[in-house]
Amino acid sequence: MTTSYIGQPLSRVDGRAKVTGQAKYAGEYNVPNLAYGFVVSSPIAKGRIKKIDASEALSLEGVVQVFTHENAPRTVWLDRSYRDEVAATGFPFYPLKDDEVIFSGQPVALVVAGNFELARYAASLVHVEYKPERHATDLNEKRDQAYKPQTREHIEPPPKPRGNPDEAFANAAVQLEAEYSLPIEHHNPMEPFATTVVWEGDGKLTVYEKTQGPQNNQQYICKVFGLSDDGVRLLSPYVGGAFGSGLRPQYQLFLAVMAARELKRSVRVSLTRQQMFTLGHRPQTLQRVALGAATDGSLEALIHEAFAETSQFEDYTENVVNWSGELYRCENVKLGYTVAQLDLNTPCDMRAPGAAWGLFALESAMDELSYKLGMDPLELRLRNYADKDLNNDKPFSSKELRECYRQGAERFGWARRTPEPRSMRDGESLIGWGLATGVWEAMQLTASAKAVLTADGKLTVSSATADIGTGTYTIMTQIAAETLGLPIEEVTFKLGDSTLPKAPVEGGSFTAATVGSAVRAVCEGVREKLFTLARNVKNSPIAGVKLEDVTFAGGYLRLHSDPSRGVSIRDAMRHGEVGSIEEEKSVLPNMLEQSRYTRHSHSAVFAEVKVDEDLGTIEVARVVSAVACGRILNPKTARSQIMGGIVWGIGMALEEVSVIDQKFGRFMNHNLAEYHVPVNADVHDIDVIFVEEHDSIVNPLGVKGVGELGIVGTAAAIANAVFHATAKRIRGLPITLDKLI
C-alpha cells in the first residue's frame, strides 16, 4: 500500500460533511434557550445620535433587551486595546461606543429577542434621531488631501526611487502614460458573518465564529471584555468563504459576546446580506502609470503611483505598486502610494490585496505600450524579464515565469494571434486575445502543531488555523499521513479552535507553507520516537540502522535497502508499551536565509473574449493560466484555488463594483442582485497549468501558496483582450457594456 500523498489529487477530506449538509457554520448551533440579536444600522454616514427610543421595540412580548450606546456595558477604555493581529495602524471602530456615527451602516443598536423573526421586526421599531454632519465619501474630491500612510506590519511601503525616472521618461523614445481607476468591491462570501455565543453557565463562553483566525478573534474578545484566556473558547471548524473579510473580528462578534455576558444567556447575531456591505471592502484606488521605452522595447523609465482611500480612524495600506519595480528590468523607477480619509469603514484585505489592483494597472500599461511599439505583448515582457529583484537588489529564490509564458502561450495558441485590434472574428462576435502577468508573495510565518499517535495507529494532528474553502484540512492530512507513512483514513487534522497550538490567521497564501511546515516538523518528531521504539523491538530488522535508512510507509518502518523487512507502527508501540506518542512543535521560518532572497510566485494569464459589437456584451470564452508556485501539495484543490481566483478576476474585470450614492455616503447596490459576481453562465473554459518549480528557500516543503495568485493579472488579461477585440481601451473597471457601445 502506498502512503505517498503529497502531490496527489486527493478529494477534499471535508467533502462528505459539506455535500451532506452536516458541516456546521457559525450561525448554525441551535443551543437551548438561544436568543437572537438583530443589528440596527445607521442610515447616515457621519454625525451624532440625538436620541434613541427603543420603548416600542421593548414593549413587544419576547423582546429581551435593546442595546444602544446609552446602556451598553463598558468595555476596556483604551482604544488601542481593540487592535487585533491584522489591524491597520490607528484606532479600530467598535460598536455602541458613543453617540458618534462614522460610516453609513454603522451598527447603532442591537435588538435581542427570543426568536429571529421577532428580533428583526423589533429592530424596525427602534427609533433613532440623528444630527447628520457633512460627509466625504468621494475619493476624487480628496486628491489634494493625499498623504503617505503610516506603515502596517507585513506591508512594505514603496522603495525609494532609483535612477532618474522623470528624466528618463521625458527622454524616452516611446512613452505611455495613463490613469487607471479601480472601484470599491465587497468580499461577499456566501455565508454572512455570524456569531453564536454559548453561555456556559459559569461565565465561560464558547463562541462559534466565522473567522480566518480563531486565536486572533479569541484574543480580541479576551482583551476587550477583560476575560481570562481559558474563559473563552472560540471555534470555527467550517467557514463559508471569507476572502480576507474574516481576517479581523467583525462587529457582530463584539455585539454577540456583549449581549451574552449582559443577559447571561446564549446569543446569536447574524448579519444580513445588506449589512455585509457595511464591513471592510477593497479600497477604491486611482493609479497613474508612466512607461518609457527604447524602440526595441527595453524599459527605460517606470513610474507607478497609487492613491487609495482609508477611513477616518485607521491607515489601511496595501502593496499596490512595489510589484512594478521588481517584475521588469528597469533602472529608472519611481513608485508611490498615498491615501486620503473618507467617511467609510476601514478597507479590508480582499483576495490578493494590492496586487489585484496594481497588476491591473501595470499590465494594462504594458499592453498599451506594446501597441505603441508595434511589438507583441508577450515579446515585450520577455524583453524586460527581470532575473533579479531590482527593488531590493536580491535574487529570486526561484522564478519560473519564463516557463509560465512559454507553456501558457503554447496551450493558448498565442502564436496564432493576429496583432491588429478588431482583426479576429467568430461570426458576429469580435474576438480578442490578451495576456498579463501575475505575481504574489511566498510567505512563511511562525506556527505550531501538535500530533497524537495512538496505539491503534490513528494519528490526530492539530493547529489553530482555518479552512475557508482553501483545502487546509486536506493538505495537512496529506502531509501528516505521508510523513508518518500512515493510510490517509487513519489521519485526522483539526483546526478552527482557539485552544489548539498557535497559528496565525489564514491569509496571504501563507497557510500551506506556515502550518504545513509545523505539521511536517511535528510528524518528524513522532517519527523519531517511533524509530527508537521500533529499534528496541525484539529481533528488530532495523535495530542497527540510522533513521535515514528507514522508510515510513503503509503503516510500517521499513529498511531502505530491503523494504521487505520492517516493523509495523502498531507493533513498535505495543512492544514499547506506549499507549500514545505526543509531540508539539513550533516552527519558525529560516529568516536569515530567506531574507537574502525575494520569494514570489508568478503566473502568465491568457484570455479570450467574445464581444457582441451591437450589444457590448463580453463573454470570457477561455482563460489559460500558467502558474509557478513551487510545489503543489494537491493538484485538485490547488487547481480549484487558482480557478476560483480566475473567476474572481472575471468578476473584477466585468462585473464587480460597489456604488456609493455620494449624497448619502452609502452603498446603493448592497445585495447580490445588484452587486454582480460571476455566475455559472459567466464562466467558460478555464485551464490551469502548474509549471514545475523547485524552491528550497521558501520553506522545507517548497510550497509557495495558491490562494491569491489566480486573481492577479486576470482582469488585465481580459481588459487587454477587450482592447484587442474592439480597439477600445477601458481603464476603469468593471468593463460594463455601456463602456463599449
Add this chain to the structure above:
Amino acid sequence: MKTQELERVSASLPSRSLITLTINGAERQLEIAPWTTLLDALREYVGLTGTKKGCDHGQCGACTVLVDGKSINSCLTLAIMKDGADITTIEGLARGNALHPLQQAFIEHDALQCGYCTPGQICSAVALINEGRAKTENDIRELMSGNICRCGAYPNILAAIQQVMQAGERNVKP
C-alpha cells in the same frame, strides 16, 4: 404602514398555525408564525441547518430545496404556504451511508470549496436533471446560474453535473 395600523392588521392574524410538512420522508408538525419563511422554519425550528441562508432575498440560491420535487428558494416561501407538502433538503439525499450520485460527483470533481453554497447547488442540480431540459453545457450553465458560488467552483460544478447526466441516471430521485 404606521406601526399602529400594522398592529391592527397583525392582531387579526393567527400568531401561530399548526402545519404538517413531510421533510426527508418524515412527517413533522410545526406550530409556526405566518411570517416565518420555510428557510427559517427548517434552520431554526426543525434544526436542519444544511439548507443555507446567503441573502434571504432569493438572489443567491443557497437556500434551494425541493418541494414536491420542484426546486424553490426556501427564503422566498412562507412555511405555512407549504402545509402538507413533501420537502427534500440536502440532508435527505443520501441513502444511509450511500451518497446521492450528485453528492459523490461533487466530491470527486472538487465542485465545492467553502461548502456554503453546496447544498443549494446540489438541490438545484437534482431538479435540473429531473426536469430534463438541459441538453448542452451552456444549458446547464444557464440553468445553474441561480446558484452563486463565490469560491468560483463553476467549471467543476458543471463537470459534476455532466458526469451524473452522462451516467444516464435519469430521475436521480430526491
